[in-house]
Every structure is written in structure tokens, then in C-alpha cells.
Amino acid sequence: MAEIxxxxxxxxxxxxxxxxxxxxxxxWGEFWANDWFGLLEKTMGGVEKILALWENGGGYVGLEHxxxxxxFAYWLGMFVPADTPVPEGFSHKDFEGLALGTCHIYGKExxxxxxxxxxxxxxxxxxxxxADSDGGTWSFENCLCPRYxxxxxMGNIILDYCYFVxxx
Numbered sequence: 001m002a003e004i005x006x007x008x009x010x011x012x013x014x015x016x017x018x019x020x021x022x023x024x025x026x027x028w029g030e031f032w033a034n035d036w037f038g039l040l041e042k043t044m045g046g047v048e049k050i051l052a053l054w055e056n057g058g059g060y061v062g063l064e065h066x067x068x069x070x071x072f073a074y075w076l077g078m079f080v081p082a083d084t085p086v087p088e089g090f091s092h093k094d095f096e097g098l099a100l101g102t103c104h105i106y107g108k109e110x111x112x113x114x115x116x117x118x119x120x121x122x123x124x125x126x127x128x129x130x131a132d133s134d135g136g137t138w139s140f141e142n143c144l145c146p147r148y149x150x151x152x153x154m155g156n157i158i159l160d161y162c163y164f165v166x167x168x
Contacts (some may be wrong), residue, residue: 002107004117007125011167013053016084017063017075021091031076040049043087044080045128046056053081056160067136101127104158112159113141119163139163149157
């Protein structure tokens with residue numbers, strides 16, 4: 001069974017998310033087949049560009065937007081420096097003046113995607129989840145190498161699950 005092993009808050013610079021927007025989860029195979037993560041890495045000038053701004057950058061991201069009275073939006077893509085141009089056929093969302101609340105979820109790959117305990121853990125740690133002008137919240141799976149991609153000797157990985165939270 002997966003468990004949250006770490007909860008922390010980090011300030012982040014202004015970031016741009018570039019990706020494709022879907023109405024449901026999935027679509028990772030399409031991204032790999034079209035090398036769209038590779039395109040985004042090249043567009044930002046290499047992963048080291050985002051890592052210079054944010055130590056937990058460079059991950060492949062499933063971004064979720066939940067807003068009252070609006071359809072669910074699921075984006076696939078990457079966070080990039082704020083001035084990165086948006087390739088044709090992609091969408092973007094800029095995030096400015098915020099922090100991240102992150103949970104490290106440890107367990108088998110098939111288990112770590114149950115993120116339901118993360119928001120309460122962040123709130124219990126004193127973080128206030130940020131809401132956009134639509135009253136919506138933004139959260140994401142940040143699939144980082146090697147935490148997410150390389151299992152330990154027990155076959156477990158760590159998924160970073162993040163919410164945008166208010167700076168204090």
C-alpha cells in the first residue's frame with residue numbers, strides 16, 4: 001500500500017506550463033509516440049534551463065484543473081521557464097507568485113496514483129490551497145527521474161504530487 005512519506009512547501013519562480021489539454025486522464029502513449037516531451041525539452045533549451053530555476057523541475061507532468069461549474073481539464077506536458085515560446089498545436093498556462101505544496105507518495109507504481117490523501121496532508125501542514133479566478137484548483141503528478149522512474153530494491157518508487165498553494 002502506498003503512503004505519504006514527506007510533505008513540504010517550496011517557493012517557485014514564475015513558471016509556464018506547456019502541454020496539450022484533454023477532458024480525461026490518459027494520453028501518455030500519444031505523448032511518447034510523438035516525442036512531444038522531447039519537443040518541449042528542446043523548445044526550452046534543455047532540461048537544465050528549468051532545473052536552474054526550480055530544483056524539482058524537468059519532470060513529465062499530468063496537470064489537473066478542477067473548477068466549480070466547469071469541465072475537468074487534464075493537461076500533459078512540462079513546466080518550462082516563463083519566457084519559453086509555445087510550439088504550434090500546444091497550449092500554455094502561466095503560474096506566477098505561488099508556492100507548491102508537495103507530497104512524496106511512496107509505493108508500487110500501480111498504487112502511487114491514488115493521491116486522495118495529499119490535499120488533506122498539505123492542509124494539515126498549514127498550507128492553503130490556491131484557487132484561481134474561477135475558484136478552481138490546480139494539482140499535478142510530477143514524474144521525476146530517478147525518484148519515479150527507478151524502483152528501489154523493494155520495487156517502490158516516489159511520485160511527487162503537488163498543489164499550487166498560497167505563499168505566506
